Amino acid sequence: MSKYPIKKTESEWKTQLSEEQYRVLRQKGTERPFTGEYNMLFEKGTYICIACKEPLFDSTSKFDSGCGWPSFDASIEGAIEYIKDSSHGMIRTEIVCANCGGHIGHVFDDGPTPSGQRYCVNSVSIDLDKKQKS
Numbered sequence: 001m002s003k004y005p006i007k008k009t010e011s012e013w014k015t016q017l018s019e020e021q022y023r024v025l026r027q028k029g030t031e032r033p034f035t036g037e038y039n040m041l042f043e044k045g046t047y048i049c050i051a052c053k054e055p056l057f058d059s060t061s062k063f064d065s066g067c068g069w070p071s072f073d074a075s076i077e078g079a080i081e082y083i084k085d086s087s088h089g090m091i092r093t094e095i096v097c098a099n100c101g102g103h104i105g106h107v108f109d110d111g112p113t114p115s116g117q118r119y120c121v122n123s124v125s126i127d128l129d130k131k132q133k134s
Contacts, residue, residue, distance in 0.1 A: 013025075028103045070120075
């Protein structure tokens with residue numbers, strides 16, 4: 001069973017998520033660059049996990065990295081789990097929702113802000129909650 005607070009079977013996730021959401025969040029897929037709904041959106045609010053609604057990123061940490069995916073320079077404390085990812089012939093740090101284990105994207109140490117971080121996030125894995133203002 002899952003080590004995360006939210007515990008669902010894969011068939012339950014398939015029922016809850018769209019096919020693309022399931023592919024990204026549960027099978028560690030990636031959406032094509034420059035296609036995501038949130039890549040160039042800069043409205044105020046809180047970005048939440050699409051699967052469990054847990055807050056992940058504050059809109060004040062979002063920036064345009066030019067990489068084709070929504071980018072943030074920090075996550076909400078305790079919201080993200082960091083996992084070494086050596087797939088595809090490279091070593092990266094995968095980021096998953098600490099509440100449900102859903103794949104969010106990867107974090108890199110090449111961000112332009114003082115944090116030096118660039119959280120590269122799949123739009124399909126998040127939603128913007130405009131009610132939770134930053």
